[in-house]
Amino acid sequence: MSLHGLLVAWNTIRSFFPPDLSPSYLSYVWLPVVQTIGMASAGMVIALCLGIPLAIFVGTRAPGWRVVVTLLSALRAIPDLTLAILAVVIVGLGPPAGMAALAAFYTAMVGKVFAELFLAAPPAPLGSLRATGASRLSVALFGLIPLTLPDLLTFGAYSFECALRASVIVGAVGGGGIGTELVGAINGLDYPRATTLIVVLALLVAAIDTAGWFMRKHPRIALVLFPIGIATMILNPPQIFVVRHALVTFAAMFPPLLPAQSLARLPALIWQTLEIALGGTALAVAVAIPLALGSARNVVHAGLVAVLRRFLDVARAVPEIVWGLILVVTAGIGPLAGALALGIHSAGVLGKLFAEAFENVDRAPVEALAATGAGRLPMVAFGIIPLAMGPLAIHTMFRLEWNVRAATVVGMIGAGGIGEALYNAQQHMQYQQMMAYVAVTWLLVILADAVGERVRNRLGWKYVTE
Amino acid sequence: MLEIEALTVRYPNQPKPALEGVSMRVEGGERVALVGPSGGGKTTLFRAINGSVPSAAGAIVVGETLVAQAHGAALRALRRRIAVIAQMHDLVDRLAVYQNVMAGALGRWSSLHALRFLIHPNRRELGEAHAALERVGIAEKLRSRTSDLSGGQQQRVAIARALVQRPSVLLADEPVASLDPVLSEQILQLLCELARERGLALLCSLHQPQLAMRYFDRVIGLQHGRVVFDRPVAQLEAGTLVFAS
Missing domain, CATH: 1.10.3720.10 (MetI-like)
Structure with missing residues (x-):
């Protein structure tokens, strides 16, 4: 910018x-x-x-x-x-x-x-x-x-x-x-x-x-x-x-149909949607880790925890679409606004979940590190983060799945991807095209869920902390 | 090396003190076993020595430092000189073995150095981890994931970490509580050899009196927060180590 x-x-x-x-x-x-x-x-x-x-x-x-x-x-x-x-x-x-x-x-x-x-x-x-x-x-x-x-x-x-x-x-x-x-x-x-x-x-x-x-x-x-x-x-x-x-x-609306021109643009649209989901999730993780460390009671002082948790609450309370509406106005129409919108909301969600994961780590190894005279930062890097790695990865994976779903819809308010094409087709009453985009959205969501489930099963992850 | 004088420790909201008038002295190279029923104050004593719980009265001196007066950086400097080995579960099982071993050096490393080591350990640091693991007999596990190790191997990693810390006092809190008898003897033998070889003051709590008699120079009995006996092994008979409940 x-x-x-x-x-x-x-x-x-x-x-x-x-x-x-x-x-x-x-x-x-x-x-x-x-x-x-x-x-x-x-x-x-x-x-x-x-x-x-x-x-x-x-x-x-x-x-x-x-x-x-x-x-x-x-x-x-x-x-x-x-x-x-x-x-x-x-x-x-x-x-x-x-x-x-x-x-x-x-x-x-x-x-x-x-x-x-x-x-x-x-x-x-x-x-x-x-x-x-x-x-x-x-x-x-x-x-x-x-x-x-x-x-x-x-x-x-x-x-x-x-x-x-x-x-x-x-x-x-x-x-x-x-x-x-x-x-x-x-x-x-x-x-x-x-x-x-x-x-x-x-x-x-x-x-x-x-x-x-x-x-x-x-x-x-x-x-x-x-x-x-x-x-x-x-x-x-x-x-x-x-x-x-x-x-x-x-x-x-039937049969769903895309004119040749739109069909040629479809792979780029799908890729843009996935970029919004991936970019938003990556941004959220990058922001959530420091915020979560700052709002974990076993890492920092309770006063700072209370302040940072309010921040996370606000980021989480405002849905992606509403962040999108604000960002489309301030950052302009396009996929960047979409990724930022997903990123802010997800940072709120992940920040809270990560903070809980950090607070729930086994205390004994962390106390053992403190007993060697380690300072706070090494204690976090050698103890708290590695110990919480499992839950962190699982939460991120679930969030990525969710964000694929969210990325298909933030476009409807002008934030890029398949949603924008869907919304434009509806506004121009091109209902066959609209239905084609609905079908693509549906396939994307089903695919993301299936891939996510496969990855989790392969890694033996369950949605509980170890 | 470690000197405790009339130490009393009270926990909030508890009528009886956890430790009352406890005195003892452990010299460098000396191996002392601490025996007694659970709840007798052994763990509290260890926590008081490394400044994790405050004392209500009395004094603990490690080297030249009065524990009660150490705060912040001085407390960290004190803890650097006291290595603690607990009854397992005190390793970060997701890290590689060499990372857990070198965590013993965190007290003397800067934060920046610690982060750099996590990302890219240098040859000298890996060499130090290797040497410590070699001393405890599992050098081949250098790059293994810690969670893949057996209980006895993990206890050896904890000992290697204590070596890397280069302490002058070694506190071992029930180091063999969850190990089988053969492994228990190996671990105790290793601890006692190391204390002698590096001149460490070793204080080790145990609940098997026979083991205390076999490997240590002196045995201290702790019951209801008080020292009930403190004698060289030569003056003890197996029968005297039974506690009245």
Whole structure:
């Protein structure tokens, strides 16, 4: 970046301040916040209504259950933001699109995970129920669900928490709620309001963290999502939900097709997406290691730990897409903004995980090093880092997988890669092209997960510390 | 070399002191075994000697240094002169053997030197690690990964690390607790030879009295935080080493 570029970036950042805190705006802002919560609730209500029967179908091993499992896994590999772009085309801009995308994504998630829980249920009591000649539904109601209820509630609460977080960002592509407000403010060059929205959003994510912690302890609280969700659905009917229109639009997306010119650019686009993922992960690791050492209680003074942990919390609380929105404005459109956005968010995530890994190392070898009269830095280099190497590598590997998924979507807000091409195709109503990019995204995510799993299996890594 | 005078150590929130009025003296080249039931204060004594726990009363002198007065750089300088060997699990198992051995030199190296060694060890440093490993009989393991070594070999690596530290006092806290009888005797023999050969004051805690009688010059009994006897081996009979509980 040139000096001139830096100056421009600095001036842009300055124009974000001070935030718009006028009473009239503040009294308006709570509306998109409520909408965001409502969208997540509505999405989850639909997901539970569709996902639970599917899970029962799989859990009772009804004929064809393996096909359903495959379909659910396939649906889950499409990123939520990609689903949101599709939903906008079919049901129009606004909250209904967000709800539809969340509903589809979480139907797959709830269906798959509940099905796994059902399949793992103890077989003996189920067998005796079946021996009485009970129907599939009765076996589910009297056997499967009671047997797995605590896990169902815990996972249900957890996915509600995830849906709330996702609900914040589906708005970025026109799915309603606070995300749409933020994109509107940034595209309208109304930066002071954008700052207000970012602060509100960070507070909302922090509130979701706390609520999630509370819901995992008391899963039944998540039941409030039913009235909220249904109310939101009634208040926000889809603008153009006519079955014929939906079918025609959907049919127009097939067969997925790329013109020769776009096809020739495809390898470069895929490579750019992978570069964003790799670059973002590498940046995150480079930043996270020193920050994590500075926020590990067994390395530095507790005062510094408290300060650095707040930094990590902020980096983590703001989703990649929101960092992307800010960076596209300040650093310019392109893959650099995408890599930086992934890097900052991942640094927050990895920083916290790395710090925990450093704090959990075996104390005896570190104390033995201290007993030789070693200073703090050699103690870290010879003891704490090598001892934490296993967990560090595993966290990084998982993050890289996640970042491939994230890199396919940050492009939708102008940060390069396959997502940008997808978004442009949607904006130009080239739906066959759009569908081709969706298919490529889907393949990339599936491939990244498969490669990651293979590498982990080969190295014998499990997602637990040694 | 090591002199302890009326030492008392108290842990917070505990009514009885962990050590009370403990006195002893270990000269350079002398081999002293510390015996007694677990919870008798052996580990606390070692931690007090290298300044890891503060003393409530009394004094510990290592060479010319009063342990209670050493802080910061002076404490690190003191610890450099006291090598500690614990009952295994005190090596960084992900590092190569030579890296664990040379960790004994961290007290005299600058931080920069330590980092450079991790990235690119030079010939002289590798030679020093090799010589120390040769002395403990496993020179061929120089470049092995430490986690690939057996328990007895790892204990030898810990001893090699202590040699590299060039200490004047060697503290061994139950060095053979998790080893089989044959290995135990080999390790104790090695420790005692080294103490004699390099003039180290060796203080070694054990819970097998027969081993204490066989390899050491003097035996000290520690029970309920007090010294209950302190005699040369020649004046002891096996029967006197039984503790009343």
